[in-house]
Amino acid sequence: MAELNETARSHDMGLHTEQLTGRTQQRFFDVSEEGNHLYPEAFDVDYNKRAVIDAIDMDARDVNRKIRDLMAEGYGSIVVRNPQARHSLAVGILQRLNLTFEGSLGYFGVGLIDGPNVRVTGRVGWSCAENMMAGTVIVEKNAGSTFGAAMRGGDLVCMGDVGSRTGIDQKGGTIIVGGRTGAFSAFMMQRGRMIVLGDAGKNLGDSMYDGTIFVGGSIESLGVDAVPGEMSDLDCAWLERKLGMYGLRAPDGVANMTKIVAGKQLWNYDNLEPSEKKIVL
Amino acid sequence: MCGIAGIIHRNRSSDIGSEMTSMLQSLKHRGPDSTGFAIYGMPREDEFVLRFKVAEQEDAAKGYNIHQEIRDRRAEVDRRLAELGVEVVETVDATEYAYRYRIRHGGDMRKVVDYVEDVTSTEILSLGSRLELIKDLGDASTVSDQYALRGFNGTHAIGHTRMATESDVDIRSAHPYWAYPYNDIAVVHNGQLTNYWIMRRELERKDFRFMSSCDSELISVYLADKLQEGVDLEEAMVRSVDEFDGVFTYLVATSDKLGMAKDDMAAKPMVLYESDDLVAMASEEVAIRQVLPHEIDTHDPYDREVRVWQS
Numbered sequence A: 001m002a003e004l005n006e007t008a009r010s011h012d013m014g015l016h017t018e019q020l021t022g023r024t025q026q027r028f029f030d031v032s033e034e035g036n037h038l039y040p041e042a043f044d045v046d047y048n049k050r051a052v053i054d055a056i057d058m059d060a061r062d063v064n065r066k067i068r069d070l071m072a073e074g075y076g077s078i079v080v081r082n083p084q085a086r087h088s089l090a091v092g093i094l095q096r097l098n099l100t101f102e103g104s105l106g107y108f109g110v111g112l113i114d115g116p117n118v119r120v121t122g123r124v125g126w127s128c129a130e131n132m133m134a135g136t137v138i139v140e141k142n143a144g145s146t147f148g149a150a151m152r153g154g155d156l157v158c159m160g161d162v163g164s165r166t167g168i169d170q171k172g173g174t175i176i177v178g179g180r181t182g183a184f185s186a187f188m189m190q191r192g193r194m195i196v197l198g199d200a201g202k203n204l205g206d207s208m209y210d211g212t213i214f215v216g217g218s219i220e221s222l223g224v225d226a227v228p229g230e231m232s233d234l235d236c237a238w239l240e241r242k243l244g245m246y247g248l249r250a251p252d253g254v255a256n257m258t259k260i261v262a263g264k265q266l267w268n269y270d271n272l273e274p275s276e277k278k279i280v281l
Numbered sequence B: 001m002c003g004i005a006g007i008i009h010r011n012r013s014s015d016i017g018s019e020m021t022s023m024l025q026s027l028k029h030r031g032p033d034s035t036g037f038a039i040y041g042m043p044r045e046d047e048f049v050l051r052f053k054v055a056e057q058e059d060a061a062k063g064y065n066i067h068q069e070i071r072d073r074r075a076e077v078d079r080r081l082a083e084l085g086v087e088v089v090e091t092v093d094a095t096e097y098a099y100r101y102r103i104r105h106g107g108d109m110r111k112v113v114d115y116v117e118d119v120t121s122t123e124i125l126s127l128g129s130r131l132e133l134i135k136d137l138g139d140a141s142t143v144s145d146q147y148a149l150r151g152f153n154g155t156h157a158i159g160h161t162r163m164a165t166e167s168d169v170d171i172r173s174a175h176p177y178w179a180y181p182y183n184d185i186a187v188v189h190n191g192q193l194t195n196y197w198i199m200r201r202e203l204e205r206k207d208f209r210f211m212s213s214c215d216s217e218l219i220s221v222y223l224a225d226k227l228q229e230g231v232d233l234e235e236a237m238v239r240s241v242d243e244f245d246g247v248f249t250y251l252v253a254t255s256d257k258l259g260m261a262k263d264d265m266a267a268k269p270m271v272l273y274e275s276d277d278l279v280a281m282a283s284e285e286v287a288i289r290q291v292l293p294h295e296i297d298t299h300d301p302y303d304r305e306v307r308v309w310q311s
Helices: A060-072 A233-245 A274-280 B016-026 B057-062 B066-083 B109-117 B140-146 B196-205 B215-228 B233-243 B285-291
Strands: A046-054 A075-081 A098-102 A114-120 A134-139 A155-158 A171-177 A191-196 A212-215 A226-229 A258-262 B003-009 B034-040 B048-053 B087-093 B098-104 B123-128 B131-137 B156-162 B186-193 B246-253 B257-262 B271-274 B278-282 B306-310
Touching: A046 A060, A060 A075, A171 A233, A191 A233, A212 A233, B003 B016, B003 B186, B003 B246, B003 B257, B003 B285, B016 B034, B016 B140, B016 B156, B016 B285, B034 B140, B034 B186, B048 B131, B057 B066, B066 B087, B066 B098, B066 B109, B098 B131, B109 B123, B131 B140, B156 B186, B156 B246, B186 B215, B196 B215, B215 B233, B215 B246, B233 B257, B233 B306, B271 B285, B278 B285
Parallel strands: A046 A075, A075 A098, A098 A114, A114 A134, A134 A155, A155 A171, A171 A191, A191 A212
Antiparallel strands: A212 A258, A226 A258, B003 B156, B003 B278, B034 B131, B034 B156, B048 B098, B048 B123, B087 B098, B123 B131, B186 B246, B246 B257, B257 B306, B271 B278
């Protein structure tokens, strides 16, 4: 981050001297400030303070509000019992927190999170951990479709089988699937890694821009511009270490996993359209 | 976006009316326009249950001289049933415009259906020895209370909460659809069929009737056509996955079976719970939790998956 501290040339040119008046909601960022490592509204929590919520008679809004209230009181370990497959639980948590769901979540569980470590002892519905930025999410049973859609960072682990379109539009982080994954997994993947220990459905990695997919089982079919890559020692070492973190093992050893990468045949960003070519020529 | 749900008990019966009501009520957010139930009661020896309507809810509220009209249409239905020698054992007025008749008849049922449906605005919602098909506007609780479904004892049921996208909000376009002219077969569907008109015209040439312009009706007619050709239910469903274009998950129920089929892209949701004595499925797990509040193992079926369970 040091380079951000350097005075830019624009300052010498006097481009920053203009004084604006009035109120602004913009928060100005100073890299040297310690507090900038947290979100402005983040609560200071203590992992040793533990609270248990029974959500049997609560709706999703009540549960989310309760989690927030407990974080405000400094609870760093929260257990939610009986989530009853309700939708949109524990969304938008932007700070460190140990969160455990004893049961299953519905759609959009733990979406838009940045930082917490979540464990779900049941199953999750569609779009779990959508747009996740950092932290870990571990699902002990199965997951629905669009698992980790548009994810940007952190580790998202499902011990069981997941539905279709897993990691659609993935932009970073790691998705680990202990079982099989459905059709159109890693569709339009842009960055990050996906590890599937079981079988993958059809059109795996369709139209992927970049990123890497590792599959332990069989692949029904590859999508457009998804091609097999060569496993390197570095890949093997990384897979061994990553899977070990969650107590998982590749069925035939990591060296025998299939690596899928983008063929980059669809990279036409700099090419001119036929009509544009005419104008140039 | 519609919500569908199905439940089948194996080797026992249960208060299926209340179970389906609570399942569909929890899916209300997926579509509050109309709610429909296809419930399978205990088998009757020589009787059929005929459910039909002679007007839409909206007509009954606004139509000119409609109350007299409704009475006239019903009298005409009664007259035609008597003319064909159908014995009416019991009649129940579920609403002003929809009725449940218990009938006995040894002759050609298709002829009865065609003759009765020839009466103005009359539609037979279902006919069968076990099937009772109820559909009306409003959420699950409203419809269930209106038609007194709580406490209905049976083995299996499918249901639907509708968000209308392609056709009108009325009883005619509400699910489930009965597979005319087959006794006891009903279908609910979540999705869109894009080759609806091509397939509809083909089936119309084979003399099938379409009561609405809702794409879901096509599934029930398609299955009826295949069953007529002698194809078994599961095989017909497997073929439907190839022949229908679009995105869909549908459930079909017969007098002793319940099946599900999912499209090529797995674009529409379905969560499945299976145990030895109960199979439950729904668009969202919250619906299954209405009948099984404890922690359960569920999974999503994959693309092109076709399953059939026996009661």
